[in-house]
Amino acid sequence: MTDIAPILAGDVRAAARLMRDLDDRRPDALAALKALFPHTGRAYIVGITGNPGAGKSTVVDALIAHYRAAGDRVGVVAVDPTSPFSGGAILGDRIRMQRHALDPGVFIRSLATRGYLGGLSRSTFDVASVLDAMGYQRVLIETVGVGQDEVDVMRAAHTTVVVTVPGLGDDIQALKAGLLEVADVLVVNKADREGADRAERDLMQMLDLRTGERDGSNAARSDVTIVRTIATRGTAEGSGITDLAAAIEAHRARAWTGEGATARAKARAVAQLTELVRALLADRAARALAARGGLAEIAGDIVARRRDPWSIAEELLASM
Amino acid sequence: MTDIAPILAGDVRAAARLMRDLDDRRPDALAALKALFPHTGRAYIVGITGNPGAGKSTVVDALIAHYRAAGDRVGVVAVDPTSPFSGGAILGDRIRMQRHALDPGVFIRSLATRGYLGGLSRSTFDVASVLDAMGYQRVLIETVGVGQDEVDVMRAAHTTVVVTVPGLGDDIQALKAGLLEVADVLVVNKADREGADRAERDLMQMLDLRTGERDGSNAARSDVTIVRTIATRGTAEGSGITDLAAAIEAHRARAWTGEGATARAKARAVAQLTELVRALLADRAARALAARGGLAEIAGDIVARRRDPWSIAEELLASM
Numbered sequence: 001m002t003d004i005a006p007i008l009a010g011d012v013r014a015a016a017r018l019m020r021d022l023d024d025r026r027p028d029a030l031a032a033l034k035a036l037f038p039h040t041g042r043a044y045i046v047g048i049t050g051n052p053g054a055g056k057s058t059v060v061d062a063l064i065a066h067y068r069a070a071g072d073r074v075g076v077v078a079v080d081p082t083s084p085f086s087g088g089a090i091l092g093d094r095i096r097m098q099r100h101a102l103d104p105g106v107f108i109r110s111l112a113t114r115g116y117l118g119g120l121s122r123s124t125f126d127v128a129s130v131l132d133a134m135g136y137q138r139v140l141i142e143t144v145g146v147g148q149d150e151v152d153v154m155r156a157a158h159t160t161v162v163v164t165v166p167g168l169g170d171d172i173q174a175l176k177a178g179l180l181e182v183a184d185v186l187v188v189n190k191a192d193r194e195g196a197d198r199a200e201r202d203l204m205q206m207l208d209l210r211t212g213e214r215d216g217s218n219a220a221r222s223d224v225t226i227v228r229t230i231a232t233r234g235t236a237e238g239s240g241i242t243d244l245a246a247a248i249e250a251h252r253a254r255a256w257t258g259e260g261a262t263a264r265a266k267a268r269a270v271a272q273l274t275e276l277v278r279a280l281l282a283d284r285a286a287r288a289l290a291a292r293g294g295l296a297e298i299a300g301d302i303v304a305r306r307r308d309p310w311s312i313a314e315e316l317l318a319s320m
Numbered sequence: 321m322t323d324i325a326p327i328l329a330g331d332v333r334a335a336a337r338l339m340r341d342l343d344d345r346r347p348d349a350l351a352a353l354k355a356l357f358p359h360t361g362r363a364y365i366v367g368i369t370g371n372p373g374a375g376k377s378t379v380v381d382a383l384i385a386h387y388r389a390a391g392d393r394v395g396v397v398a399v400d401p402t403s404p405f406s407g408g409a410i411l412g413d414r415i416r417m418q419r420h421a422l423d424p425g426v427f428i429r430s431l432a433t434r435g436y437l438g439g440l441s442r443s444t445f446d447v448a449s450v451l452d453a454m455g456y457q458r459v460l461i462e463t464v465g466v467g468q469d470e471v472d473v474m475r476a477a478h479t480t481v482v483v484t485v486p487g488l489g490d491d492i493q494a495l496k497a498g499l500l501e502v503a504d505v506l507v508v509n510k511a512d513r514e515g516a517d518r519a520e521r522d523l524m525q526m527l528d529l530r531t532g533e534r535d536g537s538n539a540a541r542s543d544v545t546i547v548r549t550i551a552t553r554g555t556a557e558g559s560g561i562t563d564l565a566a567a568i569e570a571h572r573a574r575a576w577t578g579e580g581a582t583a584r585a586k587a588r589a590v591a592q593l594t595e596l597v598r599a600l601l602a603d604r605a606a607r608a609l610a611a612r613g614g615l616a617e618i619a620g621d622i623v624a625r626r627r628d629p630w631s632i633a634e635e636l637l638a639s640m
Binding site: 030033034037038040041051053125262265266267269270272273274276277278280281282284285288289295296298299300302303305308309310311312313314316317 | 350353354357358360361371373445582585586587589590592593594596597598600601602604605608609615616618619620622623625628629630631632633634636637
């Protein structure tokens with residue numbers, strides 16, 4: 001059994017080891033997670049997503065600097081899709097944040113989506129829980145891309161920030177990408193670029209369209225705040241970052257105190273539970289397929305159109 | 321039992337009805353899909369994905385015009401993430417393609433990802449199979465966004481085209497978004513924009529980096545063709561569309577004829593089977609959770625930290 005005392009005391013190495021063990025789906029790691037659970041619930045979790053190229057990582061970086069300046073410890077879960085470059089570690093934004101690597105008040109964990117078999121949300125929940133139990137007051141979840149996976153991941157957050165930029169081709173694309181669906185705070189980053197006014201106007205128009213279209217459990221879209229930023233690496237002084245932090249706090253006060261808070265917390269728990277069940281089922285499917293010999297033969301039957309894949313899948317499922 | 325004869329004869333209304341029934345997971349629709357399966361395998365399926373704002377739909381539109389001019393019938397599966405705007409039908413790119421609505425040689429089907437519970441790939445396979453059985457020589461699958469879901473969807477394609485544009489913020493973002501992973505043909509669209517040379521150079525550099533890093537089953541990255549386009553709605557005369565079509569045919573000849581073709585087809589069948597099993601399991605999970613009363617009570621226990629979600633998920637799974 002993994003000793004959870006060092007993790008509760010904030011020991012970074014013990015936490016990193018636990019996260020690795022969780023990746024490997026080790027049963028004792030899961031037991032540790034369960035034991036840590038009563039110590040969670042104190043961190044405020046902010047999800048940050050948006051179009052590729054919108055400068056999410058720079059915004060995350062500036063937010064880290066802001067929270068550090070305010071004395072909060074910050075944990076970051078960075079979700080990188082697919083790349084075999086071990087989560088973008090050799091190139092790109094991770095490098096920009098490594099400036100914080102020497103700050104013991106900041107812990108950054110990258111998750112590659114590859115190999116998670118649909119369990120990305122689960123892994124995000126897991127890592128966020130560990131960071132929460134370690135006592136980080138702020139946990140930032142950064143996702144790249146805007147697929148359904150990312151939307152699911154955002155369900156783990158208390159406040160979701162969607163970062164966009166002016167002039168990203170047709171502005172209507174932002175709508176299509178389902179971004180508005182998950183946004184509590186909208187950021188127009190690189191606001192010194194041409195087209196910032198238009199981008200903000202388009203976003204407001206879309207928010208108006210959306211009002212009343214969401215399911216009843218959610219607030220009206222007019223609750224969404226739009227903030228302009230010109231985020232600069234390594235400093236919270238970047239124009240608009242204080243406004244962004246304030247918008248996050250305002251959403252926190254609106255959403256997570258008072259009447260609606262309990263219902264919201266329960267909805268979040270149900271979402272997490274659903275994700276966990278799905279992830280466990282996916283594990284089971286992967287194991288069943290791996291254990292099943294003769295997959296190559298089955299594939300040959302499908303290719304030759306001798307048997308159809310739907311019937312085979314049903315058979316496999318019946319045997320699970 | 322759904323009569324499949326009209327569908328095999330290309331009846332659009334019968335096909336649309338079947339697709340709706342498949343959405344509703346009606347057992348007789350699944351039976352029809354199984355019955356259609358021996359009649360599939362003739363369509364050539366091209367997946368088209370890329371960054372939001374890259375102009376994918378315009379490229380798809382121009383490709384439709386190209387294939388129509390060549391006398392081929394074209395089916396399109398457009399995968400829109402999340403939006404409750406019924407698959408982007410009231411705004412955006414779908415409208416651009418509706419010009420083809422009066423052409424009986426073109427059939428466009430939109431899929432919203434919302435509500436598919438991780439079964440998006442399954443639905444894409446299903447619809448592509450119906451279009452294949454209907455006798456469309458070309459099936460185009462367009463996905464928006466670049467999450468893991470979209471990568472999974474692309475496994476249904478014979479050739480995958482990734483569309484990008486010059487000047488999309490940090491070019492390195494394209495790498496992070498996992499785009500290169502799935503590309504057989506890379507398109508630099510809007511190639512009349514500033515930065516097209518740099519975009520192409522960056523892509524080539526990344527392709528060089530990637531060579532040899534992929535798992536053995538895949539061709540070296542140097543097999544990827546880069547094409548520049550300036551796609552124009554409603555015409556195949558847009559600069560570069562003929563080159564794009566030629567690059568697709570070249571990949572088809574390389575990948576799907578000769579020695580490697582059978583292994584590739586089997587790998588595709590295994591991927592499809594895995595997706596189907598996952599989707600069926602997700603259905604099972606959704607049913608089990610819906611059937612389970614007292615979810616609100618369980619959620620209350622989680623919120624109060626009386627019970628942890630991992631243990632509850634395991635219990636639920638054990639009862640399935």
